[in-house]
Amino acid sequence: MLRSQSPRVVAGRAVLVAGMLMLAVAPWVFGLGTISVLTEFLTMLVLALMWNLLAGYADVVTVGQHAFVGIGAYAFYGFAALAQIRPPAAILLAGLVALALALPAMAIVFRLRAMYLAIGTWVVAELFMLVAGKLSAFGGGSGVSLPLPVLRALGARPAERFIVVYWLALVLAATAFFSTWLLLRSRVGIGLMAMRDNEEGAGAVGVDLVRARMLCFLWTAPFLGLAGAIATLQKLRISPAASFSIIDYTVFVIFNVVIGGVGSLEGPVLGTILFFVLREYLSDFGTWHLMLLGALSIAVILIEPRGLWGLIRRRLARDLVPVSHHGSRL
Amino acid sequence: MAAAIADQAIQGVLLGGLYCMFALGLSLTVGVLRFVNIAHGDLIVLLSFLTLAVCTGLGIHPLLSLVLVVPLSCALFYALQRLLLQRVTGQNPLLVLLITFGIAIIIQNGLLQGFGADTRKLPGGALETATWQVAPGLYVGILPLLTLLTAIVMVWLLDLLLYRSRLGARIRAASDDVAAANLIGLPTPRIFAAAMAVVGATAAVAACFMGLQMNFDPASGPSRLLIAFEAVVLGGLGSLWGTLAGGIVLGVAQSIGGEFDAAWQAIAGHAAFLLIFLLRPQGFFPKY
Amino acid sequence: MEPLLSVHGLSVSYGRFQALHEISLAVGRGEVVAIIGANGAGKSSLLNAIMGQAGRVSGAIRFAGRDIAALPTPAIVAAGIALVPEGRRLFPSLTVEENLAIGWDLGRRGGLRVAEIYAMFPVLLARRHQRAGQLSGGEQQMAALGRALLADPRLLLCDELSLGLAPRIVDRIYALMPEIRRRGITVVLVEQDISRSLAVCDRFYCLLEGRVVLSGRPAETDRDSIMQHYFGA
Ligand SMILES: Nc1ncnc2c1ncn2[C@@H]1O[C@H](COP(=O)(O)OP(=O)(O)OP(=O)(O)O)[C@@H](O)[C@H]1O
Numbered sequence: 122m123l124r125s126q127s128p129r130v131v132a133g134r135a136v137l138v139a140g141m142l143m144l145a146v147a148p149w150v151f152g153l154g155t156i157s158v159l160t161e162f163l164t165m166l167v168l169a170l171m172w173n174l175l176a177g178y179a180d181v182v183t184v185g186q187h188a189f190v191g192i193g194a195y196a197f198y199g200f201a202a203l204a205q206i207r208p209p210a211a212i213l214l215a216g217l218v219a220l221a222l223a224l225p226a227m228a229i230v231f232r233l234r235a236m237y238l239a240i241g242t243w244v245v246a247e248l249f250m251l252v253a254g255k256l257s258a259f260g261g262g263s264g265v266s267l268p269l270p271v272l273r274a275l276g277a278r279p280a281e282r283f284i285v286v287y288w289l290a291l292v293l294a295a296t297a298f299f300s301t302w303l304l305l306r307s308r309v310g311i312g313l314m315a316m317r318d319n320e321e322g323a324g325a326v327g328v329d330l331v332r333a334r335m336l337c338f339l340w341t342a343p344f345l346g347l348a349g350a351i352a353t354l355q356k357l358r359i360s361p362a363a364s365f366s367i368i369d370y371t372v373f374v375i376f377n378v379v380i381g382g383v384g385s386l387e388g389p390v391l392g393t394i395l396f397f398v399l400r401e402y403l404s405d406f407g408t409w410h411l412m413l414l415g416a417l418s419i420a421v422i423l424i425e426p427r428g429l430w431g432l433i434r435r436r437l438a439r440d441l442v443p444v445s446h447h448g449s450r451l
Numbered sequence: 452m453a454a455a456i457a458d459q460a461i462q463g464v465l466l467g468g469l470y471c472m473f474a475l476g477l478s479l480t481v482g483v484l485r486f487v488n489i490a491h492g493d494l495i496v497l498l499s500f501l502t503l504a505v506c507t508g509l510g511i512h513p514l515l516s517l518v519l520v521v522p523l524s525c526a527l528f529y530a531l532q533r534l535l536l537q538r539v540t541g542q543n544p545l546l547v548l549l550i551t552f553g554i555a556i557i558i559q560n561g562l563l564q565g566f567g568a569d570t571r572k573l574p575g576g577a578l579e580t581a582t583w584q585v586a587p588g589l590y591v592g593i594l595p596l597l598t599l600l601t602a603i604v605m606v607w608l609l610d611l612l613l614y615r616s617r618l619g620a621r622i623r624a625a626s627d628d629v630a631a632a633n634l635i636g637l638p639t640p641r642i643f644a645a646a647m648a649v650v651g652a653t654a655a656v657a658a659c660f661m662g663l664q665m666n667f668d669p670a671s672g673p674s675r676l677l678i679a680f681e682a683v684v685l686g687g688l689g690s691l692w693g694t695l696a697g698g699i700v701l702g703v704a705q706s707i708g709g710e711f712d713a714a715w716q717a718i719a720g721h722a723a724f725l726l727i728f729l730l731r732p733q734g735f736f737p738k739y
Numbered sequence: 740m741e742p743l744l745s746v747h748g749l750s751v752s753y754g755r756f757q758a759l760h761e762i763s764l765a766v767g768r769g770e771v772v773a774i775i776g777a778n779g780a781g782k783s784s785l786l787n788a789i790m791g792q793a794g795r796v797s798g799a800i801r802f803a804g805r806d807i808a809a810l811p812t813p814a815i816v817a818a819g820i821a822l823v824p825e826g827r828r829l830f831p832s833l834t835v836e837e838n839l840a841i842g843w844d845l846g847r848r849g850g851l852r853v854a855e856i857y858a859m860f861p862v863l864l865a866r867r868h869q870r871a872g873q874l875s876g877g878e879q880q881m882a883a884l885g886r887a888l889l890a891d892p893r894l895l896l897c898d899e900l901s902l903g904l905a906p907r908i909v910d911r912i913y914a915l916m917p918e919i920r921r922r923g924i925t926v927v928l929v930e931q932d933i934s935r936s937l938a939v940c941d942r943f944y945c946l947l948e949g950r951v952v953l954s955g956r957p958a959e960t961d962r963d964s965i966m967q968h969y970f971g972a
């Protein structure tokens with residue numbers, strides 16, 4: 122394999138780094154409207170990275186990812202509004218609660234094989250949502266707004282709060298991206314990829330694949346919970362329908378990753394960017410927007426199951442974000 | 452008190468007949484075609500809207516409209532398998548799952564676009580309110596009873612089709628070992644499509660009875676899918692009579708939960724499913 | 740007269756790997772032709788390609804005067820070719836009788852009847868309602884052979900009938916060869932067991948790494964020469 126860097130890869134990595142720099146200086150460059158969209162983008166990116174880790178590497182397709190986003194939102198409300206714990210600590214605790222509830226959820230759904238597991242996660246998510254609607258302290262079926270003191274703790278004026286929430290989302294997204302990257306480069310990640318690519322070495326790598334898949338499932342839960350807490354800070358209220366929204370937190374996410382490219386780190390980033398670009402132009406079309414995404418994702422699966430990134434990747438010498446030690450594979 | 456519980460249990464068993472209908476097609480898909488169709492519930496809802504259009508358009512009773520809707524549905528499912536799903540069968544099964552996921556979202560939003568978000572019901576006429584007094588104080592709706600009986604007949608017919616007919620043997624052969632079936636000359640794509648057409652027939656009947664008994668709207672699909680899935684898993688993957696049993700268990704659990712309110716009805720169903728699944732993951736009548 | 744089956748310049752590849760390199764052979768009406776070769780020589784690839792079920796295929800395959808290279812497998816079976824696949828490949832959840840019925844169903848619907856298969860293999864009659872998955876290897880092989888015969892083939896392709904079976908059982912199965920011949924069925928036998936197939940065949944082809952390295956009549960070919968070509972020494 123060529124060891125020299127091809128110009129296309131260098132250019133691609135330059136774009137990636139430029140994007141990260143842009144995010145790091147965004148509060149000084151953009152207005153609040155853009156910052157708010159970027160916050161949403163970063164939250165969606167976290168969800169996409171997590172779904173991709175499961176579907177693209179661990180062979181676990183979940184349709185119930187919104188469960189942990191909703192749990193994060195409700196737990197955050199519980200800690201920040203009911204227990205009156207300071208918001209930063211409440212956010213972290215929300216992530217922990219998501220992790221804790223992922224354990225029983227995992228115990229149930231991992232008894233189901235591949236495809237059935239997908240619907241199993243959905244049943245679990247549905248149950249969590251229904252139960253959330255029965256918690257009267259959390260506003261029951263109609264939900265409740267975040268009380269003002271919680272917001273004040275983040276900043277005196279709304280403008281300041283927007284920036285603070287943006288930073289939180291950026292830190293979360295960056296952590297999710299780099300830690301997942303490290304996970305994929307670890308022995309666990311290598312074992313999973315060997316399994317996924319049906320390589321003969323899968324067993325020889327010496328990774329217990331069942332444990333590795335469980336680890337990935339548990340890995341995603343706190344990140345989803347944290348994303349739920351941050352989404353709540355943006356939406357300023359919790360409710361069963363909105364906090365556990367399957368459309369926002371699972372359907373869009375699956376489409377983004379499938380269209381962008383499952384099983385790479387670049388794919389979810391690309392797909393999420395594309396999603397926000399499309400949304401700018403298509404949000405007026407409502408139902409057509411979803412139908413288009415659905416049709417697009419079916420087309421992608423039929424043409425190139427590795428998504429847009431799979432198409433681009435054919436013209437590059439290697440990944441922009443190398444996850445496997447054996448470099449170019451496809 | 453005992454009488455009230457008995458009443459709820461009977462209503463639950465009858466409701467189970469409807470759930471069994473939702474689930475039969477999925478049971479066949481899972482057991483024979485070996486994939487989970489996420490769009491199963493949405494296809495049923497789509498067929499309910501189609502039935503509504505047919506019976507208001509022609510001014511006929513929904514049950515009569517089945518004469519038209521069943522063949523249409525068979526053709527739809529056949530084409531779906533032959534033109535779309537067949538392209539990814541034999542590859543990673545998760546690709547089929549994701550394609551049906553895309554179909555589900557397209558159907559939901561297409562219906563929303565075409566029919567709006569209003570809830571609908573099929574006009575059942577006198578059948579909707581007719582009751583039968585089983586014992587003093589214990590009434591049973593004729594429609595739910597008809598639903599349960601139809602469900603039982605459907606299970607029986609499907610069982611015959613699968614285990615006593617030439618097509619059934621071919622379907623089971625292709626499902627056992629596709630590569631071997633191809634090698635000895637079975638036309639497996641057509642066989643799978645035919646199996647899917649059978650699923651379409653059950654979905655059309657389910658759509659009709661669902662529309663007669665409950666409200667539906669473009670967003671009703673997912674909850675139907677979850678119930679169908681639960682009934683299939685509870686019954687044991689691939690077992691048709693098991694699916695009937697699974698549907699009845701869910702119906703009874705929901706009916707008892709429904710004593711409180713609609714949310715508890717749903718919670719009771721899911722909770723019963725998870726509990727029984729933990730105790731007996733292989734289902735009541737495991738086949739595989 | 741044109742041979743019943745003629746293969747010309749046939750190549751088969753799976754991805755980047757080429758399993759057969761432009762091989763040519765011919766099988767005359769009524770002949771029993773053996774294809775011998777070591778593990779991975781490409782014997783199954785050849786039979787599967789004739790059935791229209793190998794990876795990427797190029798070259799010509801003519802059967803009874805027709806080009807069948809582009810036909811779908813069901814049409815090839817209907818034209819009169821039946822395969823006993825390597826490893827039996829019965830449908831395990833179907834009963835013996837259902838497995839046999841599928842053969843009848845796919846074929847030309849003449850020739851042998853299910854009752855005649857039971858007469859050939861009385862053990863199958865006793866087990867007709869059992870699932871094929873519960874049969875012993877030998878019984879499965881008999882059922883697989885029965886399934887292929889019921890399709891009323893003019894050309895029967897047998898892929899390693901003896902695979903994993905006790906010699907006594909293999910004898911019983913091979914004892915049917917004269918009967919199959921008598922019915923005018925042409926046979927292509929793939930075997931790793933050289934002596935067994937050379938004993939029953941009229942002619943043989945020896946494959947090595949996807950190429951025909953030797954062909955001839957057993958009686959006219961010296962044994963050492965066959966062994967040398969078989970192992971590529
Ligand atoms: N589906 C496939 N995909 C990839 N390679 C294959 C496939 N089928 C066969 N091969 C390869 O092609 C070569 C020839 O295989 P084939 O099965 O035709 O050999 P064979 O002579 O029948 O061997 P055996 O005696 O073991 O049955 C082998 O190297 C095998 O690994």
Ligand SMILES: [Mg+2]
Pocket residue numbers: 782783784825898
């Ligand atoms: Mg072989």
